[in-house]
Every structure is written in structure tokens, then in C-alpha cells.
Amino acid sequence: MALARIGISGWTYAPWRGVFYPPKMPHRLELEYASERLDSIEINGSFYSLQRPTSYRTWAEHTPDQFVFSVKGGRYITHILRLKNARTAVANFFASGVLALGHKLGPLLWQLPPTLQFEPDEVDAFLALLPRTTAQAAALAGETTLDEDRTHTAVSEDRPLRHAVEVRHASFDVPAFTELARAHGVAIVLADTAGRYPVIRDLTADFAYVRLHGDEELYTSGYTDESLDRWAAELGGWLQRGMDVYAYFDNDVKVRAPYDAMGLRDRLAEWTPRHH
DSSP states (O other): OOOEEEEEEOSOOGGGBTTTBOTTOOGGGHHHHHHTTOSEEEEOHHHHSOOOHHHHHHHHHTSOTTOEEEEEOOHIIIIISTTTTOHHHHHHHHHTTGGGGGGGEEEEEEEOOTTOOOOHHHHHHHHHHSOSBHHHHHHHHTTOOSOGGGOOOOOSSOOBOOEEEEOOSGGGOSHHHHHHHHHHTOEEOEEEOTTSSOOOOOOOSSEEEEEEOOSSSTTTOOOOHHHHHHHHHHHHHHHHTTOEEEEEEOOTTTTOHHHHHHHHHHHGGGTSOOOO
């Protein structure tokens, strides 16, 4: 049975306090509150800097057993190195605590910068570097250059790992990129960016990954009932085909993301079993 995971990108936003989160709720309870209302959360602090194993363990401990996190890969890899000579950086990323999420570790998201053009050989090499199982990730993490007290490189069980790539340069919107992603079993993110970046609907893996940044204004505008109905129909069609679906709302500025996520989750209830 295919599963839909509908959630939000990040959960620590000051404007949400007293609106989505109850007034005076301690900040340390916000993750628990959000995870009881959604299926998944995209960890995006990992994009800005390496997080600590203690943080990943805490996040795992404060969410329901069936909850899943996706984890955004570091911008050092995607935006500074621009995917080149990235082996040590990817090893450090996986050593930094990602594996401490255990069975709550979902897909890894790699968001490329808008200035990065499609270079087939470089993309091919990067996708080939990505570990496909937690055991492979732990082995790669063993090459880390991080201090031992900043690392977690053990896994309790070997599980498959999924990867998704979000592209933001028009040169990626070509069959050659789709074929590369499909050859590596990596999902191309379907991103709704109010028309700013490419929209690629090709399905290249055994799951789909959707990021909803705002349909009219990037990071700001909410989704109407009609647009949520359309997204539910599209995602529901994938579920019917047996594909797991991960969808995250990133339109956080006006506190729309959690409500839109709950709205889409409710619409997909007929397509998929509940996790909780």
C-alpha cells in the first residue's frame, strides 16, 4: 500500500507562535505539536549548517513512532562545491547525525542553486556518490573529518535510502537529466514556485517528492481549496499507481504552510491509510 507523507518544511518560525502554535507554548514543544498533526517534516536546518547527533536524536524522540523526517542536504555541497569533489562533504553530512533518526529517516533532499547549469558528467558522478542504503551511508560516514563527539556513524538495521533532487536552472528541463535521474533511481522534485523555476513532472523513482513554495507568490501565498483539490487529485493518482508520495509546504511567511498541509492531508485520506 502506497503511503502519502504530507508536511511542512521546518517548524521553528516566530510568526507561527500564537497562530498555529498555541499562545505561550514552550518552543521545545513545537515539534511535538506539529508532528501530531502532520505525517512528516522536512528538516531544513541541515541545509545551512551541519547539525549535531544530539539534535537528531532529540527530534526522533519527540515525534510519533510512525513519523518520518526528510533531511535537506547541506548547501556547502550543493551551493559552494556545486556537487564537485563532494565525497568528504557528503561523508561529513551523513556522519553529522542524520543516521541517528533511525527508522524515522525518510528521503534526502538535494536542492541545487538557480545558477547551477546541467552538466551531465558532474550530475552523474554526484548521484553515483549518494548512498542507497543506511549501511552504505554509515560506511561513507566513516570517512568523516569531523571530531568524534560530533558524529554518529552507526546503524541498527540496513534500510533503503531515497534521494530527491530539486533543480532551479532551466537547463535541467531536458530528457537527458530525466534519464540520468531514472538510471540512479533518484526522484526529481516537482516544485511549485509561482512560476520562477522549472516544473518537471517526470517520475524517475519509486516515490514522488513535491515541494509547494506558493502558487502565486513565492514562500508567501496560501493555496485555495481549488488548488488543494488539484494537488490531491495529482498525488492521489500517483498513490493509485503504487508510488509513495512526500509533499512539503514551504509557504511559511503568512503562516499558511501547516494549514495547507493539513488540508491536503485531509483530502488524501481516501487514497491512503492513516499513520497514527
